[in-house]
Amino acid sequence: MKPAEKTGYLFLSSEIYCEEAVRLASAVFEGRGVRAVKAAGGVRVEAAGAGAALEFCNEALNQQCRLDLGRKNFKIASLIATKALLSAAGEKAAKRG
Amino acid sequence: MTQRTAAKKTGKPRVAGLPYFTFRRMADGSVLLSNDAGFSAALSKADFARFSSGRLGAGEALYGELAAKGFVREMTDFESYAAACSKKNAFLGAGPGLHILVMTLRCNHKCLYCQSGALGAAGARTDMSAATARKCVDFALKSTNPGITIEFQGGEPLLNWKTLKDTALYARRRGGELNREVRLALVSNFSLMSEEKARFLVENEVSVCTSLDGPADLHNKNRIFTGGNSHADTVKWLGYFAARAAKQVPEYKTFNPSALLTVSKYSLGREKEIVDEYVRRGLADIFVRPLAPIGYARNLWPRIGYSAEEFARFYRNTLDYILELNAAGKKIKERHAVIMLEKIVNGGDPGYLDMRCPCGAAVGQVAYNYNGDLYTCDEGRMVGWEGDDLFRIGNVLKDSYRKVMLAPASRACAAASNLEAQPQCSRCVYKPYCGVCPVYNYETQGSLWGDMPASGRCALSLGMFDALFGLLKKPASAGILKGWVQK
Numbered sequence: 155m156k157p158a159e160k161t162g163y164l165f166l167s168s169e170i171y172c173e174e175a176v177r178l179a180s181a182v183f184e185g186r187g188v189r190a191v192k193a194a195g196g197v198r199v200e201a202a203g204a205g206a207a208l209e210f211c212n213e214a215l216n217q218q219c220r221l222d223l224g225r226k227n228f229k230i231a232s233l234i235a236t237k238a239l240l241s242a243a244g245e246k247a248a249k250r251g
Numbered sequence: 252m253t254q255r256t257a258a259k260k261t262g263k264p265r266v267a268g269l270p271y272f273t274f275r276r277m278a279d280g281s282v283l284l285s286n287d288a289g290f291s292a293a294l295s296k297a298d299f300a301r302f303s304s305g306r307l308g309a310g311e312a313l314y315g316e317l318a319a320k321g322f323v324r325e326m327t328d329f330e331s332y333a334a335a336c337s338k339k340n341a342f343l344g345a346g347p348g349l350h351i352l353v354m355t356l357r358c359n360h361k362c363l364y365c366q367s368g369a370l371g372a373a374g375a376r377t378d379m380s381a382a383t384a385r386k387c388v389d390f391a392l393k394s395t396n397p398g399i400t401i402e403f404q405g406g407e408p409l410l411n412w413k414t415l416k417d418t419a420l421y422a423r424r425r426g427g428e429l430n431r432e433v434r435l436a437l438v439s440n441f442s443l444m445s446e447e448k449a450r451f452l453v454e455n456e457v458s459v460c461t462s463l464d465g466p467a468d469l470h471n472k473n474r475i476f477t478g479g480n481s482h483a484d485t486v487k488w489l490g491y492f493a494a495r496a497a498k499q500v501p502e503y504k505t506f507n508p509s510a511l512l513t514v515s516k517y518s519l520g521r522e523k524e525i526v527d528e529y530v531r532r533g534l535a536d537i538f539v540r541p542l543a544p545i546g547y548a549r550n551l552w553p554r555i556g557y558s559a560e561e562f563a564r565f566y567r568n569t570l571d572y573i574l575e576l577n578a579a580g581k582k583i584k585e586r587h588a589v590i591m592l593e594k595i596v597n598g599g600d601p602g603y604l605d606m607r608c609p610c611g612a613a614v615g616q617v618a619y620n621y622n623g624d625l626y627t628c629d630e631g632r633m634v635g636w637e638g639d640d641l642f643r644i645g646n647v648l649k650d651s652y653r654k655v656m657l658a659p660a661s662r663a664c665a666a667a668s669n670l671e672a673q674p675q676c677s678r679c680v681y682k683p684y685c686g687v688c689p690v691y692n693y694e695t696q697g698s699l700w701g702d703m704p705a706s707g708r709c710a711l712s713l714g715m716f717d718a719l720f721g722l723l724k725k726p727a728s729a730g731i732l733k734g735w736v737q738k
Contacts (some may be wrong), residue, residue, distance in 0.1 A: 231669050234671060243395075
């Protein structure tokens with residue numbers, strides 16, 4: 155029997171990772187034995203195995219990049235999604251003066 | 252990429268500025284460029300270095316080509332650039348055109364990669380009733396899209412023939428009364444086809460599509476049919492419909508039949524045999540579709556799945572062989588390539604809902620389950636079949652059209668498949684031609700957004716685009732490929 159893998163710990167600095175990115179990553183990893191605990195200056199990620207903790211961090215980074223990009227491309231992204239949805243629903247997007 | 256101009260204080264001559272574009276370094280060292288209008292250009296490594304540092308001379312032919320495509324800021328014709336963007340994104344104002352009616356969940360086949368077989372052919376508990384089907388047609392006709400396609404699917408839709416026939420006639424009548432363009436399509440394994448049914452379909456202009464996974468042994472290995480020989484039935488009726496299409500009559504239009512290839516692990520290495528089978532059956536094209544680890548197929552992935560690299564190799568070999576046949580005078584196209592070429596070469600939208608931004612979930616298509624439940628797409632319905640109704644957007648008997656279109660799942664899919672909000676996609680050279688699938692992301696990575704650098708679907712798409720753009724650089728293959736979408 156293989157010895158149980160050591161618990162992995164990683165720290166995500168709040169200077170890079172916002173709370174929402176960590177929360178979204180936690181939602182994706184629900185039920186996979188990863189715990190994100192608030193700590194001074196960021197979040198401490200605890201997982202059964204370093205691999206899982208690293209995967210969690212990868213997801214948190216993915217979410218953070220997405221949120222950053224969302225802020226940057228907000229206008230064009232909103233325009234596309236709104237146009238598609240309202241056209242499908244038979245409504246016109248309100249023009250902004 | 253930001254504008255880069257030589258600073259005046261350096262004393263160097265002012266060079267052309269660079270507008271926003273994306274690029275990819277290809278395996279052969281060249282660099283592919285694309286922009287939001289859908290224009291692309293392949294540059295050698297040296298030319299790209301000169302272009303990106305502003306050292307490309309205004310008198311050079313390459314400069315002229317890049318300027319015409321909107322890659323030179325000072326020379327950009329904004330009116331034609333905007334017209335190209337508008338043409339490419341015209342679908343955004345259209346609404347759902349594809350309406351998939353699941354006539355029954357029952358099926359008499361037990362295909363390796365499909366959940367329908369698990370239910371078997373017995374019992375009509377999961378058959379759509381005629382009343383529900385009519386409601387579905389009425390709902391589909393509320394679409395803002397001027398032309399709609401009603402696609403009869405399953406399970407095996409012919410198992411619920413009475414309802415299918417009634418629904419086809421009803422759709423034709425209502426379409427006529429409302430002066431709407433209604434296209435009817437059937438996706439069937441043909442095993443329950445009869446002369447009477449076939450005649451009805453032809454006379455009512457219902458186009459037919461089936462699955463053909465290759466030669467008999469391969470097809471029958473993938474598509475298990477204990478009631479007979481699946482391959483024999485498929486080719487028999489393909490022949491029938493092709494013969495009817497060859498003899499057009501003035502009363503109605505008869506469509507050529509089409510077939511889909513689902514690539515399983517067993518298909519790998521058999522590219523030529525598969526293409527030869529399509530040619531032998533007189534089919535005008537072959538649609539090479541990768542298997543997706545969604546719903547039922549996800550649990551069987553180790554047995555029937557493959558890596559993105561394996562699929563890319565399969566796709567490239569298939570394309571090479573098809574081009575070889577074309578060069579020898581045989582006419583057969585690969586439909587995935589045709590779809591992408593329509594975007595790349597003609598700058599149009601071929602109406603392929605899986606590869607656009609946002610994806611077709613609800614805004615381009617609706618899947619109607621046998622009980623009237625509505626889903627963003629057929630893949631979303633498959634997830635529902637597995638017990639997770641995340642992609643359910645309403646019920647045709649209870650919910651209004653507007654409510655369904657603006658349902659939380661419809662909005663979530665439109666947001667999640669927006670490439671402008673996807674970190675890797677927003678800077679990908681294939682962005683103007685590609686699309687992401689929230690259902691695939693959810694099933695494989697646990698979120699609607701997914702994580703593209705680790706996504707198998709992204710890797711598959713990259714492989715297919717790389718293959719296609721690689722071939723477009725060679726004059727001989729480019730000539731054939733462009734000919735496929737010549738207007």
